[in-house]
Amino acid sequence: MRKIFVSTIVILTISITAFSQSTNYEVYALKYANVGVTLPLSVLVLDAPESETIDAVFMFWLLKGTNGKNILVDAGFLNDIEQSKAYSVTNYIRPDLMLPRIGLNAEDITDIILTHPHWDHMDGVDLFPNANVWIQKTDYNYFVGDAWQKDGWGDFNKRDVLKLVELNLSGKLMLIDGDDKEILPNIKVYTGSRHTFNSQFILVDNGVNKIILASDNVYTYYNLNHLMSAPKTETFDTNAYVKSMERMKTLVSDIKFIIPGHDALLFLNFPSIADDIYKID
Numbered sequence: 001m002r003k004i005f006v007s008t009i010v011i012l013t014i015s016i017t018a019f020s021q022s023t024n025y026e027v028y029a030l031k032y033a034n035v036g037v038t039l040p041l042s043v044l045v046l047d048a049p050e051s052e053t054i055d056a057v058f059m060f061w062l063l064k065g066t067n068g069k070n071i072l073v074d075a076g077f078l079n080d081i082e083q084s085k086a087y088s089v090t091n092y093i094r095p096d097l098m099l100p101r102i103g104l105n106a107e108d109i110t111d112i113i114l115t116h117p118h119w120d121h122m123d124g125v126d127l128f129p130n131a132n133v134w135i136q137k138t139d140y141n142y143f144v145g146d147a148w149q150k151d152g153w154g155d156f157n158k159r160d161v162l163k164l165v166e167l168n169l170s171g172k173l174m175l176i177d178g179d180d181k182e183i184l185p186n187i188k189v190y191t192g193s194r195h196t197f198n199s200q201f202i203l204v205d206n207g208v209n210k211i212i213l214a215s216d217n218v219y220t221y222y223n224l225n226h227l228m229s230a231p232k233t234e235t236f237d238t239n240a241y242v243k244s245m246e247r248m249k250t251l252v253s254d255i256k257f258i259i260p261g262h263d264a265l266l267f268l269n270f271p272s273i274a275d276d277i278y279k280i281d
Contacts, residue, residue, distance in 0.1 A: 023185035024207030025063040025071075027280040028273070029259065029266060030098045032076050033058040036088030044219040044262065046229040046238060054220055055264040058120055060095060061213050061280075062102065063204055067185060070104055071111040072131070073202050073213045077123035081157060093276075096127040101274040111184065115215035115261075116199035117143040117164065119157040126163055133167050134183055137175035140164065142197035153236070154196060176200070190251075193217035193244035194236040201248065209257050211280055212248050216261040217241070224248075224258055 034057050041052035061073040076095035096106040109128040114135040115121060125133055144161050147154045167173040176183055179191040186205040191198050195216045202213040218224050219234075224245055229238035248258050256269055259280060270278045 023065050023067040023069075025065045025069075025186065025204050027204060027206050027211050027213075028062040028064070028102065029059050029270070029278045029280060030062060030095070030102075031057050031059045031264075031267070031276040031278075032095050032098055033079075033092040034090045034264075035262075036090035041220070041222060042231070044230060044234070045222050045226075046231045048222065048228065052222070054222070054262075056262045057264045058089070058262070059266075060121070060124075061259070062099075062104075063187070064102075065185075069110045069184065070108050071113060071184065071187070072109055072128065073113050074115055074121040074215060075112050075124035075128065077120045078127075081119055081123050081159070094127070095124045098277070101277055113183070113187070113189065113200075113202055115201060115213070115217065116196040117160060118155055118196065118216065119160055121215065121261075122164075123157065123160055125167065132172050132174055133164070134174045134176055134189075135164070136189075136191060136198045136200050137177045139196055139198040139200070140168075140173075140175055147197075190244075190247070192240055192247065194240040195230065195234065197236060201244070203251055206281060208281070209254070210252050211257045211259065212252055213259050214245075214248060214261060217244055218248070218258060218260040220260050220263040221265050222263075224255065224260065 038053045039056050041048035041054045044054055060076045063071040079092050099105055106128050107130050109131045112125055112131045112133045146152050147156055176189060182188045188203045189200045191200050193199050199217055201217045204211050219230055227242050227245055229241040232238060235241045249255055252258060267278055270280050273279050
């Protein structure tokens with residue numbers, strides 16, 4: 001009897017310890033710039049009504065883990081990058097300078113998960129010196145290789161290629177091979193949208209809800225609510241873009257937890273906890 005009692009205590013102790021060590025994340029959206037003009041919705045939604053417009057913003061996301069991890073999803077851009085000049089960027093603040101508003105510094109970021117290698121999502125990777133950077137292997141290969149060939153495709157920046165290659169050479173680039181992969185505790189990545197060659201979205205557990213950080217795999221709430229693709233100039237496969245959104249809806253309990261990449265309506269759905277920082281819960 002005593003042996004059974006001791007065994008039970010051991011099992012309970014192990015279970016409690018395992019539970020206490022489970023990792024959850026606080027999830028935040030950080031808006032670091034505005035598009036200074038009202039855009040036609042058709043810029044981001046294929047076959048959108050001509051009368052519809054969009055208030056577009058630039059943002060990235062922060063995951064603060066109970067395991068001490070501080071993870072960014074995407075890294076924003078530096079405002080000297082050539083492409084940004086085509087976009088009337090206003091109210092810009094460098095992404096690393098957003099972090100003190102939430103009690104962190106650039107050196108505190110442990111990881112950056114890139115949803116895709118477009119300049120406005122990855123140009124800021126070198127602002128965070130201690131971070132390992134995660135990207136889909138096939139997306140990386142296309143970005144540094146075929147994208148620059150005669151038949152290559154994508155709105156990429158040459159200096160960002162060099163940044164990722166340098167990270168790879170220094171051993172700080174983590175190449176993810178495939179779909180539905182848990183890359184860090186309670187953080188999974190999924191592919192299939194094909195916004196870029198093999199873009200990914202992130203599913204994260206905040207302890208209560210599962211949250212999808214879709215980035216440009218869902219440009220706007222209009223894309224999501226009407227299951228309408230990004231324009232043909234913004235994705236390799238319009239059908240895949242829609243199917244990916246359909247899949248996202250099966251992975252969360254409430255579609256409000258599917259977070260688009262550039263829609264200011266997000267900030268009406270979640271509370272502000274500091275200037276331009278919103279908690280997703």
